[in-house]
Amino acid sequence: MSRKKYSTKLFYKYYLEWIHLYKDQAIRPVTLKKYYLIQRQLKELAPRLHLNELTRQNYQKILNQYAQTHQKTTTLDFHHHLRASLLDAYDDGLISIDPSRRAIIKGMRPDQNITKFLNFQQVQSLLKVLYLANEINWDWFIYLIIKTGLRFAEALALTPADFNFEKNLIRINKSWNYKEKIGYFQPTKNPTSNRTIIIDEQLMNQFSKLISTKPIDQPIFFKKDCRVFNNSLNRHLANYCQKANIPKITIHGLRHTHASLLLYAGVSVASVAKRLGHxxxxxxxxxxxxxxxxxxxxxxAKILNHLRQLHS
Structure with a gap:
């Protein structure tokens, strides 16, 4: 009886072919770019590892090496992307075992100096140090995310056409691909991210004046040929946090802040989910x-207090 021969293709080359076969033209360009980034990282971590040499031990070594420079959540994402291809390789008979089975996910500890969200008093302190000029600037961008909970790319993609000043509504139906050298409009993260949210009248009056002369179909915060960097805005925000003497937070943390303030105010989880586009x-x-x-x-505590008042 002849012994079955498994594939001797290099792991990173197989993963590249798997991306071409299953992911090209099937997922959003920004998501596809992530797969290719992981493929390049895999090539650096295991340039000589062949499929038939894959074991749970050397796969775990790849994860451990990746985890030395990445947080646990990022390492888990890296593992999930690779595991999808390995399960197909196992089903197709290219490998004898699933080397990703029961993998242990490690990673760097998150930056303890960055908080996930601010409380109401901290938000008030932050607002006091923002420079909300008579013309649109990035401080208005920060202010808008605090008030709306928009994702970073969603807020970048806003145009004057998305504002309904009569009904105090903002329409979110696209995002901005800021990761490319030449950015462009793209679909939102998922279909439920297409939504319309209500905004307070004061904010709408402010933006009515700020964007009145902006082209109706162009981003309001920057010119289309300008590059926008998330890290730059996070540093800008961090400086304000230091000035306001509050914990350091990221732009994405302002989205969490918006949601947490609504929940503490008694807004239902369903309404918060719809507003965030979950x-x-x-x-x-x-x-x-x-x-x-x-x-x-x-x-x-409220329930017990109410029940105590009900007695025979």
Whole structure:
């Protein structure tokens, strides 16, 4: 009986072919770019590893080496991308085992100096140090995300046409691909991210004046031929946090801040999920579990207090 021969193709070359076969023209360009980035990282980590040499041990070594310079959540994402291709390789008989089975995910500790969200008083302190000029600037961008909870790329893609000043509404139906040298409009993260949110009248009046002379179909915060960097705006925001004597936070953290303030104000999880453009309330509940649990404890106290008043 002849012994089965498994594929001797280099792991990183197989992964590249797998991307071409299953991902090219099937997913958004920004997501596809991530697959290619992981393929290049895999080539650096394991340039001579062949498929038939893959074991749980040397796959774990790849993950461990990657984890030395990345946080745990990023390492988990790296693992998920590779594992999808390895499961196909196993099903197709190219490898004898699934080397990614029961992999241990490690990673660098997150920056302890960065908080996930600010409380109401901290937001008030931040707002006091922003320079909200008579012309649109990046401080207005920060202010808008605090008030709306938009994703970074969604806020970049806003045009004057997205503002309904009569009804105090903002339409989110696109995002901006800021990761390319020449940026462009692209679809939102998922279909449920296409949404319309209500905004307070004061903010709408302010933006009505700020963007009145802007081209109707062009981004309001920058010119299309200008490059925008997330890290630059995070540093800009960090300087304001230091000036306001509050914990350092990122632009994405302002989105979490918006959601947490709404939850603490008693807004339902379903309404918060819809406003943030989450695909379902499970996502919202997972991200803000600690807040929801805290609010449940408050509600339980209210329930018990009410029940104590009911007696025969």
């Amino acid at each position: 695909a379902n309330t499970t996502t919202t509940q997972t991200i803000y579990l600690h807040i929801i649990q805290e609010l449940e404890e408050v509600d339980n």
